[in-house]
Amino acid sequence: MIVAKHGITACPLRSFRLLVSVKRARYHHASKHIDLFNDRNWIVKRPRFLNLPENEHSKLDTFQFNFDKIESKNIYMQDSSFKDNVDKAMQFVYNEKLSSLDAAQVPIKNLAWLRLRDSIYSQLKDPKRQVQTYVPSISELIHPSSPDNIITLLMNCNKISNTIWKAILKNGQSNDIKTLDKFIHILQQAFHYTYEQEILPMMTNTDDTDGAHNVDITNPAEWFSEARKIRRHIIMHIGPTNSGKTYKALQKLKSVDRGYYAGPLRLLAREVYDRFQNEKVRCNLLTGEEVIRDLDDKGNPAGLTSGTVEMVPLNQKFDVVVLDEIQMMSDADRGWAWTNALLGVVSKEVHLCGEKSVLPLIKNIVKMTGDKLTINEYERLGKLSVEDNPVKGGIKGLRKGDCVVAFSKKKILDLKLKIEKDTNLKVAVIYGSLPPETRVQQASLFNNGEYDIMVASDAIGMGLNLSIDRVVFTTDMKYNGEELMEMTSSQIKQIGGRAGRFKSKSPSGDVPQGFITSFESRVLKSVRKAIEAPVEYLRTAVTWPTDEICAQLMTQFPPGTPASVLLQTIADELEKSSDKLFTLSDLKNKLKVIALFEHMEDIPFLDKLKLSNAPVKDMPMVTKAFTKFCETIAKRHTRGLLSYRLPFNLLDYNCIPNESYSLEVYESLYNIITLYFWLSNRYPNYFIDMESAKDMKYFCEMIIFEKLDRLKKNPYIRKSFGPTRGQLPPSKRRSHT
Numbered sequence: 001m002i003v004a005k006h007g008i009t010a011c012p013l014r015s016f017r018l019l020v021s022v023k024r025a026r027y028h029h030a031s032k033h034i035d036l037f038n039d040r041n042w043i044v045k046r047p048r049f050l051n052l053p054e055n056e057h058s059k060l061d062t063f064q065f066n067f068d069k070i071e072s073k074n075i076y077m078q079d080s081s082f083k084d085n086v087d088k089a090m091q092f093v094y095n096e097k098l099s100s101l102d103a104a105q106v107p108i109k110n111l112a113w114l115r116l117r118d119s120i121y122s123q124l125k126d127p128k129r130q131v132q133t134y135v136p137s138i139s140e141l142i143h144p145s146s147p148d149n150i151i152t153l154l155m156n157c158n159k160i161s162n163t164i165w166k167a168i169l170k171n172g173q174s175n176d177i178k179t180l181d182k183f184i185h186i187l188q189q190a191f192h193y194t195y196e197q198e199i200l201p202m203m204t205n206t207d208d209t210d211g212a213h214n215v216d217i218t219n220p221a222e223w224f225s226e227a228r229k230i231r232r233h234i235i236m237h238i239g240p241t242n243s244g245k246t247y248k249a250l251q252k253l254k255s256v257d258r259g260y261y262a263g264p265l266r267l268l269a270r271e272v273y274d275r276f277q278n279e280k281v282r283c284n285l286l287t288g289e290e291v292i293r294d295l296d297d298k299g300n301p302a303g304l305t306s307g308t309v310e311m312v313p314l315n316q317k318f319d320v321v322v323l324d325e326i327q328m329m330s331d332a333d334r335g336w337a338w339t340n341a342l343l344g345v346v347s348k349e350v351h352l353c354g355e356k357s358v359l360p361l362i363k364n365i366v367k368m369t370g371d372k373l374t375i376n377e378y379e380r381l382g383k384l385s386v387e388d389n390p391v392k393g394g395i396k397g398l399r400k401g402d403c404v405v406a407f408s409k410k411k412i413l414d415l416k417l418k419i420e421k422d423t424n425l426k427v428a429v430i431y432g433s434l435p436p437e438t439r440v441q442q443a444s445l446f447n448n449g450e451y452d453i454m455v456a457s458d459a460i461g462m463g464l465n466l467s468i469d470r471v472v473f474t475t476d477m478k479y480n481g482e483e484l485m486e487m488t489s490s491q492i493k494q495i496g497g498r499a500g501r502f503k504s505k506s507p508s509g510d511v512p513q514g515f516i517t518s519f520e521s522r523v524l525k526s527v528r529k530a531i532e533a534p535v536e537y538l539r540t541a542v543t544w545p546t547d548e549i550c551a552q553l554m555t556q557f558p559p560g561t562p563a564s565v566l567l568q569t570i571a572d573e574l575e576k577s578s579d580k581l582f583t584l585s586d587l588k589n590k591l592k593v594i595a596l597f598e599h600m601e602d603i604p605f606l607d608k609l610k611l612s613n614a615p616v617k618d619m620p621m622v623t624k625a626f627t628k629f630c631e632t633i634a635k636r637h638t639r640g641l642l643s644y645r646l647p648f649n650l651l652d653y654n655c656i657p658n659e660s661y662s663l664e665v666y667e668s669l670y671n672i673i674t675l676y677f678w679l680s681n682r683y684p685n686y687f688i689d690m691e692s693a694k695d696m697k698y699f700c701e702m703i704i705f706e707k708l709d710r711l712k713k714n715p716y717i718r719k720s721f722g723p724t725r726g727q728l729p730p731s732k733r734r735s736h737t
Helices: 013-021 080-097 107-125 138-142 147-159 162-168 179-202 245-254 266-278 326-330 335-344 356-369 409-422 436-447 489-496 521-532 547-554 563-576 587-594 605-611 620-635 663-682 690-709
Strands: 233-238 259-263 284-286 304-308 317-324 346-354 372-377 383-386 402-405 427-430 453-456 470-473 477-479 484-486 513-518 541-543 582-584
Touching (some): 080 107, 080 147, 080 179, 107 147, 107 179, 138 147, 138 179, 233 356, 245 266, 245 317, 245 346, 266 284, 266 304, 326 335, 326 346, 326 356, 326 541, 335 346, 346 356, 356 372, 409 453, 436 453, 470 489, 470 521, 489 521, 547 605, 563 582, 563 587, 587 605, 663 690
Parallel strands (some): 233 346, 233 372, 259 304, 259 317, 284 304, 317 346, 383 513, 402 453, 402 470, 427 453, 470 513, 541 582
């Protein structure tokens, strides 16, 4: 069964204004402090259900999937195939949208479910509304705008060609479009419409409340009520790089029926997916840009999934969830994904893999959640030594198997060119803005010996298998986006620990050994001090409000309130928390992205919050393209990637030797293409023609690889990014890959 992945569909601005207008008298100005967190006087005004059987509308927590309680003749009772597809599609919608929700948690969505069923019952009772001669328009199929016509759409959906359905469902891999796929799409869209256009606008101020808003915003653990209903077993696997901690957790994951591996990079998620597939362990792949379902002969997806941490579904139940690189929960930009996953996954066991620095923070969080905690500590599999002296002879003293570490693209490419000029060594490069596939290619060329030296940024700190004998630091300073700062001991340990990785024991029984050094005595002394330094323990976890929390809070603001005001208010409230265990994700980067589309009134409030998490690199061409993509969402257009006026004509073989078209141009194009995939997974009805986008992505990767391989001069030689001290700052990254 192939089913398109759907995000929340757009809600017109007038609905948002209706949601919040009832609060205008109480909240005079958005910039003033608003006591959002003690107000319990809100709830959904319950709609009337005239066609539901009594046992369904009497309470909100009764869920049915079939429609058997109808005495009159209708297509549902007379056509067994139609009935079977409707029942399965309804169950799919329930599993996707409501399986982990209940009336006490999110009454609004439950009411939308009942409203949809009431509408279907109404149509099945009325033979005049079951028209078999109707040919639906494409726009009706993409966005069904009348749930009261849903049965007619289902009856006639096969009158639209599979070529069109293939585009609607984003199914570029198969021509086998099943009727069930079409039913699921139509019913999912009808549910979205019912929820956003009929139920949400009914929100009003009332004295009738069941405590649905009873959430302590200063305690993010309370944002995830389903996870708080069970006592989970948190199992920590802590240790240095190359200690086998992740391997141990994956062994447990393979032994269960339902599980998720959450990695920090698309590279790692793909690596685990490929490993499981090679071991004949069924596994899906789920990242921001790529979804692969491992389906059996009955169309059922695998129970295990490997994906990026941002994609962990918090509304599904698991036996085991593995959160890799858990120390990233303190990262100012992306840490929210680890924190929310730790607090919110509904899993019997949650395995955390990472550095010892996160241990006290996890202990404090577990006290808050009431879960059970087990700690497993690991030692490094092999020796790691800091050499006594810098590399003798500078660049000419490098040897095969060395990895030279620098922190800007200019410096990295400078080193590549200089090493290849002054020695007979062939150099591979890895840095953050390279496509993940290119990084894998470069790593493979280095690992198999075709390239002798690796020159890399801290992008090697996680996510790549590298056969490095020795790590050579060029500096102990790194640009943090504003100024050059000394690297922390944790950062140096993470990078230096890559030396000696993935080396098995020799026949003589020798333990694999890694070495760390530098070109300068001062830098070497600083690196040695960091490697020998005690653990620097993390103090706070970065978090980000869920869509449900934002949906509740948005009703407290006047119409037209900028998203930035809501975020700043939440940040202020978290700051008031006495223990200050949590902090909000870096608003500076979020607000920079929000500024690109905040003026677009036709993008709903919740969609603006969703778009603030888009992986937009700080490159002029990328931000310009992202703005155009947001305009597509605002206008509700349907467009392929090639319909945008962007320089895709540069994806040409003839451009490879042309040094006028630099690596940065192609890195920008690559980010634009991956952004398009990211948006398509969330807005599949607006961003289509994935086949062309895949071809362009592959071609862009190939050109970047060839550009690197044929590099004759540094394309960044004339660029200036700010203050320097032997290093130029890298492009700021907001990548989820």
